[in-house]
Amino acid sequence: MAYKKHKKGLHERNPHNKRYDFPELIKSLAKLGDFVAKNKYDELSIDFSNPDAVLTLNKALLSHFYGIKKWSIPNGYLCPPIPGRADYLHYIADLLAEFNDTKIPTGTNVKGLDIGIGANCIYPIVGNSVYNWSFVGSDIEKESIESSQKIIENNPSLKGNIECRLQLNHDSIFTGIIKEDDKFDFTLCNPPFHKSQKEAQAGSKRKVQNLTKTVIEKASLNFGGKNNELWCKGGELAFVKAMIKQSKKYAKNCFWFTTIVSKKDNLPFIYDALDAINPVAYNTIEMQHGQKISRIVIWTFLTNEEQNQWFKK
Numbered sequence: 001m002a003y004k005k006h007k008k009g010l011h012e013r014n015p016h017n018k019r020y021d022f023p024e025l026i027k028s029l030a031k032l033g034d035f036v037a038k039n040k041y042d043e044l045s046i047d048f049s050n051p052d053a054v055l056t057l058n059k060a061l062l063s064h065f066y067g068i069k070k071w072s073i074p075n076g077y078l079c080p081p082i083p084g085r086a087d088y089l090h091y092i093a094d095l096l097a098e099f100n101d102t103k104i105p106t107g108t109n110v111k112g113l114d115i116g117i118g119a120n121c122i123y124p125i126v127g128n129s130v131y132n133w134s135f136v137g138s139d140i141e142k143e144s145i146e147s148s149q150k151i152i153e154n155n156p157s158l159k160g161n162i163e164c165r166l167q168l169n170h171d172s173i174f175t176g177i178i179k180e181d182d183k184f185d186f187t188l189c190n191p192p193f194h195k196s197q198k199e200a201q202a203g204s205k206r207k208v209q210n211l212t213k214t215v216i217e218k219a220s221l222n223f224g225g226k227n228n229e230l231w232c233k234g235g236e237l238a239f240v241k242a243m244i245k246q247s248k249k250y251a252k253n254c255f256w257f258t259t260i261v262s263k264k265d266n267l268p269f270i271y272d273a274l275d276a277i278n279p280v281a282y283n284t285i286e287m288q289h290g291q292k293i294s295r296i297v298i299w300t301f302l303t304n305e306e307q308n309q310w311f312k313k
Contacts (some may be wrong), residue, residue, distance in 0.1 A: 028060050
């Protein structure tokens with residue numbers, strides 16, 4: 001097991017690794033102009049503590065960079081920061097290239113499974129738009145599935161390339177989602193980070209105070225988020241450990257199982273969980289966006305011979 005560290009900043013292929021070009025983004029979505037103003041550094045920006053501003057920026061980014069003209073989410077649902085989400089996919093592309101003669105495999109024959117597609121459908125949108133990959137997205141909440149399905153239906157480029165599946169058993173991650181004949185080149189997951197609703201609210205308050213440099217009593221979530229999107233019993237560590245344990249049943253259905261791990265202190269316990277199921281290989285890839293560092297933990301049950309044959313098939 002090796003730990004891959006990367007230089008500070010977003011992936012080199014990530015189109016968001018420069019400052020937002022607000023005049024160009026406003027050309028893609030005029031409404032964004034209502035939220036753009038010069039900040040104290042005399043630079044154009046938005047108020048990132050304002051949920052409406054963040055939502056409108058996301059719409060502009062999706063329109064400008066990914067050709068998605070109709071995107072919306074229900075009130076209160078997670079509005080993800082797109083640059084970091086895109087980074088995850090670019091590192092997955094590098095991972096797949098390592099086993100495809102260093103060439104990033106593209107096209108709908110490359111298939112990903114997004115565990116927790118949410119109401120926003122961001123990972124499949126970016127992966128399909130940039131690499132033309134196809135996706136299955138799962139979620140435990142019917143409203144999230146319906147929202148993502150609506151986004152797919154409203155954007156012709158996504159239709160036929162992304163399938164949504166509702167997880168009926170809240171204790172299962174893969175069972176009920178992965179079918180017997182499914183073959184996935186990778187899985188994706190951004191697990192609920194917090195252990196409780198109270199912890200999630202405290203985290204949001206801290207984030208908004210950092211953004212606004214003011215003390216507040218209560219914060220609205222600038223990126224939104226329903227309970228199951230932000231917290232679960234045991235938090236990130238419990239979720240990832242359950243995912244690892246359950247993945248072994250589907251050892252031959254997937255090349256790489258992957259997940260985001262935000263908290264570095266969780267890694268030793270995650271490695272213990274991986275050692276317990278004895279995968280052929282596992283690894284950790286570091287991502288950095290400004291001061292924020294997160295990690296992608298990856299593992300596979302395929303033998304070296306099976307790995308070499310995977311893309312040939």
